Amino acid sequence: MDYHAGDIVYVFYRNPHTQDVANIQAAAVVNNPENPGELALFLYETYYPLSNDMAIYTSEEEANEAYSYYYGDVTEGMLND
Known part of the structure; x- marks a missing residue:
């Protein structure tokens, strides 16, 4: 799948304090500020x-x-908004 900066996608997110719990979370596809030219999820x-x-x-x-x-x-x- 091709992603573009500005896309909204959905991922499973595990709470770092309760690893046995996963939720669906909306995330934004953005230009990666740490690696220009690459995309990242902002969550x-x-x-x-x-x-x-x-x-x-x-x-x-x-x-x-x-x-x-x-x-x-x-x-x-x-979904956790």
């Missing part, structure tokens, strides 16, 4: 370099379906 005031190892979804519906597949039923309001 919780942190830049994460885009890589093929990341599970990135282009819609909340797609993220919910994947979440259900990997973690079980998605409850309403799973």
